[in-house]
Amino acid sequence: MSAEMSTPNPKDAMRISVSEALAKVSVYVRSLGLYGRAHPIVEEMVNAAQESLLQALASNPVISVVVTERYLALDSFPVEDPTGCLQSFLELLHERQIGEVLFSAGVSVPDIDVFAEALSMSAETLALHGGSDTFLKSRGVTNVKALRETDETQTAEGPAAAQVYNGALVLAEEAMEAVATGMPLPVADIRSAVTDSLHSLMTDETALLALAAIRSYDRYLSEHSVNVCIFSMMLGRDLGLTVEEVMDLGIAALLHDVGKVFVPSEVVKKPGKLTEEEWMEMRKHPVAGARALAGMRELPSLSATVALEHHMYMDGTGYPSLGHHQPHLSSRLVTIADTYDAMTTERPYRTRWTPDEAIGWMLYETQDRYDRQLLARFASRAGMFPIGTFVKLSSDDLAVVVGGSRQSPRRPVVKVVAPRSRRRQGQVVNLAESRHRLLSITKVARPVEVLLPYVDALAAA
Ligand SMILES: [Fe+2]
Ligand SMILES: [Fe+2]
Known part of the structure; x- marks a missing residue:
């Protein structure tokens, strides 16, 4: 009986080691901001965090930590936080709209460093990198994933x-x-x-x-x-x-x-x-x-x-x-x-x-x-014809440039807005395509203001 009490079952052991590992990652992320990466204490902390994660990963190839409203969860249960370290870590993850963090076997110190770098950025800067997970991937990190929250309100696109x-x-x-x-x-x-x-x-x-x-x-x-x-x-x-x-x-x-x-x-x-x-x-x-x-x-x-x-x-x-x-x-x-x-x-x-x-x-x-x-x-x-430029086509139609072509700057993608024939109203034509080779831009139309309503609609889209 006493032996049973002192030896936690494998699941509990896993929970304890994940709790310890996350606390060490959290302390490392915080210290990095305070002392900088070159400080020997910080070096010690990242090594301890990696060691601890590898230990937790010894019995399970992947650890998935879900970020809920009030706590970090492992298999739907809160990860214990005896030292109180995980609260600020939870907030960091929330602010960056990270909904789940996955560590997998083989996680290295450079992997943890890149993860910490992602957490050190503001949510806006991280979004410019395409979000946390894209950032980690772009830096070659495969053993840490930081997935976005799936809540639609959180993933709404930026303002028009x-x-x-x-x-x-x-x-x-x-x-x-x-x-x-x-x-x-x-x-x-x-x-x-x-x-x-x-x-x-x-x-x-x-x-x-x-x-x-x-x-x-x-x-x-x-x-x-x-x-x-x-x-x-x-x-x-x-x-x-x-x-x-x-x-x-x-x-x-x-x-x-x-x-x-x-x-x-x-x-x-x-x-x-x-x-x-x-x-x-x-x-x-x-x-x-x-x-x-x-x-x-x-x-x-x-x-x-x-x-x-x-x-x-x-x-x-x-x-x-x-x-x-x-x-x-x-x-x-x-x-x-x-x-x-x-x-x-x-x-x-x-x-x-x-x-x-x-x-x-x-x-x-x-x-x-x-x-x-x-x-x-x-x-x-x-381009010779930047997006938003109004052009006259050899067909005499008036069109607006809606896309560029790097290969053929003189032949962008245009949308016909004032056609000679109704049939072509709203038609989008990629002038770089060979089937449109007989069509070309004869001049840039001015003033653009005559077609302002169209551009307003485009901009609001
Ligand atoms: Fe100036
Ligand atoms: Fe200027």
């Missing part, structure tokens, strides 16, 4: 593109207001607006890019800032920058022109060409912006760099003039997005250039100003 775009617009305006009045920047809100934009770009960039194609010049500066942010992040992602780098780039791009709040508004808003003196004032905005942003510690330092360098060209021209200083990669990227957006926007004193005219001018008339490789990438990506 129009909401994301408008949210970013409001933030761009608030940021300029804050800089102008010397108030602190709403950095956390800016970060979350940029996170939403990146999320929207990653799930369906069509709608967001269509919104960027439409603008009114009364909100010029904020729309311009948001568009430059969207184009820069699109290019940054294409270049293979990490999510964190794309985020910092997005914030910097959103704030690149804040220095304009220090330029007299009659100069910024002048509905005509600037005089030489007015230009002198205008040319001060990069330095003024960089100065304002450099003092804000919670911002990535890249923001001040990009504000300073976004009018400095690769050939040494532009302003402020620092000789043959080579701008940062992010600044070179923002310069391209900035020029493109400025050229394709209607201004009181000139009509807008069409996307193909703007790209053509940058590629063939002023190519020395830009990083050639980035510009080539942007041209093929933005």
